[in-house]
Amino acid sequence: MSGFDALLAHHASPEATQARALGLPTSRVESWKYVPTRTLSRTQWVPATPRSGSGFTLSGGHFSGLPDALRASEPTLTEAESERLSRLLSAHGFAATHGALESERLVVTIPKGADQSLALTRLANQAKEAGFATLVIRVSQNARLSLTEVYDEASVDESNLDSLMILVDIARDGQLVHTRCQTANERAHTFTCIDAHLAENAHYRTQTVDFGGKLARTDISVTLAGRGASTSLHGLAMTRGSQYHDTHLSVDHAVGETHSAMVFKTLVDEQGEATFNGRVLIQQDAQKSATEQSVSNLLLSDKGRINPKPELEIYADDVTASHGCTVGNLNQTELFYLRSRGLSETDARAFLQYAFAEEIVEAIDDATIAERVESRLLGVLQHGELIAELKESVDV
Amino acid sequence: MLTIKNLHASINGTPILKGINLEINPGEVHAVMGPNGAGKSTLSSILAGRDDYEITDGEVIYQGQDLLELEPEERAWAGIFLSFQYPVEIPGVKNIYLLKAAVNTIREHRGLPELKAGEFLKLVRDKLKVMQMDEAFLHRNVNEGFSGGEKKRNEILQMQLLEPTLALLDETDSGLDVDALRVVGEGINRMRAPERSVLLVTHYQRLLDIVKPDFVHVLADGRIVRSGDFSLAQRLEKEGYEGIEAA
Structure with missing residues (x-):
């Protein structure tokens, strides 16, 4: 029995019986095709x-x-x-x-x-x-x-x-x-x-x-x-x-x-x-x-x-x-534009990754969430600190 | 300042430049004119470091160094600036972030101290005034939703802030109405200085009426077929490219 199924072990309800019969979805279920279920099934959940x-x-x-x-x-x-x-x-x-x-x-x-x-x-x-x-x-x-x-x-x-x-x-x-x-x-x-x-x-x-x-x-x-x-x-x-x-x-x-x-x-x-x-x-x-x-x-x-x-x-x-x-990598024309302005390739890449995500972030209506997302974003982006410094220095 | 010798370049195996020779000295303004497809934009793009072209022969010496060996940003640090024919939109990045990052990176490479937030804002406000641009432009995304004229003003604004030694202006007059043309032209004129050179690529004479070039070159089919002074531009306007090429 997988660790996930163990969760249901002591349940006798019809729902639990049905769930046990279905089991954790495998890659044959289209909507679960890519889901890596290994840790789900390996962990002995409580x-x-x-x-x-x-x-x-x-x-x-x-x-x-x-x-x-x-x-x-x-x-x-x-x-x-x-x-x-x-x-x-x-x-x-x-x-x-x-x-x-x-x-x-x-x-x-x-x-x-x-x-x-x-x-x-x-x-x-x-x-x-x-x-x-x-x-x-x-x-x-x-x-x-x-x-x-x-x-x-x-x-x-x-x-x-x-x-x-x-x-x-x-x-x-x-x-x-x-x-x-x-x-x-x-x-x-x-x-x-x-x-x-x-x-x-x-x-x-x-x-x-x-x-x-x-x-x-x-x-x-x-x-x-x-x-x-x-x-x-x-x-x-x-x-x-x-x-x-x-x-x-x-x-x-x-x-x-x-x-x-x-x-x-x-x-x-x-x-x-x-x-x-x-x-x-x-x-x-x-x-x-x-x-x-x-x-x-x-x-x-x-x-x-x-x-x-x-x-x-x-x-x-x-x-x-x-x-x-x-689907792709960063846009070469945009990279060239930024580099022609003196930004190093690393910095230009950081700018464009930020830009990619920011289009979604800047549209967030809730100010508290937007701020939370923005600060997390700058923390996880490659060279996000560069953007963070810039923002701090010019956003007044 | 800039010496182009026998420059040959192709894109996807198709030759575009077929032996360009050009010498630009400090303080000079050169205009390169020519029909569409002659290779004008290719020339300015290659000088700025765009790598979609294959250089098949020739060399470019800028201030004693082999320009073609430098990365685009190294060229910017060395004082080269390209005003794009089609300025690139970068949704998600505010104009002011790019401007500040560019100004301070270039200052750093020129051995100048970094501009603090207040100093930078003062500088950028002065330049905005020159370009007759509203401060709101700083907080809009780079070129996103800008009209053709606004994009070109933004390019010249960047040029004013970055103070290049060699400015390459690619069709900066295209898409401009009469008023914007004057603002952009005067913006370029303000930058003229004994130590600064300009290579202006254009199809029409109208920008040259405001920014009077010292030299005019006609580029046709990848070669400079004629060079002269401002009067050559005036002749072109009257006789068209065909007349000049045939002569």
């Missing part, structure tokens, strides 16, 4: 114990510190929510394990017309500990939620694992802005799976940046189910050392006059490996919809690896779609 933190935190599969005003008065899932959740949880063995082992399912409601913000901190689990939790967010009609998600960076001696599933429902004219900065520690296995359902004129915007983790996986699926609904998914993954980052973004234009934008950048250095899958589906009835997709990959080391897969499936005939995917 259930996590929650720690206390300040503010709204997730630790050891438990949430704490949710402001009372946001706690749902009706915490039972609706039929539609249950159906979506069970579909998510049956996707593969990892999701099924999440379903079988989740310690808490917390339901948050943003009342009609309200404008709220919520800052979630994910605390590192202890060595060998695995925590699973689900958050259900209901954004009511005409309400707005600004959700930020950060990691505490406490180091552990051995691997740890946490998995968060977020089920989002945005009612008519509602809005969710989700900004995340993933800086899990270097032994972390961190999973985030978001599934959002948007009604008429609803909007979901996410800005996600992955820096940390040994293995970090982010799945975001958005269904545009009402006319005028829109989503914008922007992200950046900075993958170095022996890290593996995996991002799966998916948008389903189920009805007409819906809009989506997907901009994702991946920067791989050293022996890092990153997978990006961006899928946009425009269904037959989704006439007059529009989508823009831009996927850029920068590979800085010949030992690194990038697996990009943009997918555009269009079944309607009256749509606007643009997409582009680039």
